[in-house]
Amino acid sequence: MRPVRDVHTRTVQAPAATVGALLDRLAGDDDPLFPVPVWPAMRFDRPLGVGATGGHGFVRYRVTAYEPGRRVRFDFPEGGHHAVEVTPLDAGSCRVTHVLEGRLRGAKRVAWSLAVYWMHATVVEEILDNVERAATGTVRAPVRRSRWVRLLHRLLWERPVAVPVPPAARLARTAFARTDFQDAWQLPLPPGMPGDPAAWKGVLRGAFPEKGRTTTEDGGELLLGQDARHLDFRASLLVESPAVGADGRTVGHGGRVTLSTVVRTHHTGGRLYFAVVRRVHPVLARAMLRRTHRRLALAAPSAGEREPAARSPRAGYRHRTRP
Structure with missing residues (x-):
């Protein structure tokens, strides 16, 4: 061959x-x-x-x-x-x-x-x-x-993996005195990705109506929530990176972004409602995190764009291939 x-x-x-x-x-x-x-x-x-x-x-x-x-x-x-x-x-x-x-x-x-x-x-x-x-x-x-x-x-494109709610997600872990449901999904944060949690708000786009929505930020964590008569819901975006450059983007390896969810139900109706919702929640959470992760990666500057260059003459190229 x-x-x-x-x-x-x-x-x-x-x-x-x-x-x-x-x-x-x-x-x-x-x-x-x-x-x-x-x-x-x-x-x-x-x-x-x-x-x-x-x-x-x-x-x-x-x-x-x-x-x-x-x-x-x-x-x-x-x-x-x-x-x-x-x-x-x-x-x-x-x-x-x-x-x-x-x-x-x-x-x-x-x-x-x-x-x-x-x-x-x-x-x-x-x-x-x-x-x-x-x-x-x-x-x-x-x-x-x-x-x-x-x-x-x-x-x-890489798919989120299930993890425990991270210890650093303090807003999510302390949102309720009693939690009836929690989960967390995580993806790595390569160099060049945004290190500001505000840049990741798109993960939760459409998940909460504007009316009655709460937003809290603490360091690398952003918490969005909604309270209703049947249950209270919080979603946390935690961005952990080795370091963040002056442009707000990550440098080095080992960073990660985690989407955590915590829920507190109020009565039997709320528990029955969430028993249905929790069947589709993991699918939606993974899809939202993965979609935003890829979108931000495609929008991020590549390695060469993050490298300062001293000269800018013209260059040429050619490509040949034999299968």
Whole structure:
């Protein structure tokens, strides 16, 4: 079976040393190249270097070669590899090349042709956009996501996981002296996402009518609520991030956003009403959090846009691929 080989190149009007220094920060907390938060971050179990194991999203690999400022190669567990290399052209320009090679059989070959290739090609071109942007301050011809890639992106976006109401969600935990129901759903907060809970109000859009709605904010937590004759309802948005930059966006990894719900019923009618509502509540809560999470990620500046650049000459690129 003919191997898969995919090659992307970009000529960047910046010295190889400048671009190589960006490559050395790949997968770090201040990674200026991988297109986060729109795509899952590249992360390893240790700093970038031979032996580091990790990947991005569901793709796993291991660093098997690393020449600082010049080249890094990642090998897949099932065979094959991908690599990034910086090649000097002259004193003020260089070429960046990404190569993927491997052998795929059966279902993996079909998945590559139908879906994985299209997402892979887009991610690589967005990495090259970030190389060019971070090194020069501009991108001559940024990649555009196709309709097919946008659909795959929507379908594969990370789904919230159930967690206990976090200890840091103090407003939710102290909303009622007695709680008849509580749940919480959580998603990671990649670098570049808003760290201000007010930016996440869209999660609860339409959940509460304006009349009678209460809003409370405490640090990284926003609490919205509604009191009625049959039950009282509170929804908490807690944004936890390692650090927030001057632009109000998260930096580093390890942050998370949590949507918590607490309910207090008043009588048998309220308990019967909520017995029905609680069947659909988790589905709606997950959908609202996931939709807003993706919307904010798509609106956030990419890694290269968060990196200050000192120069802004023009740059060009080309892409060739062999399936």
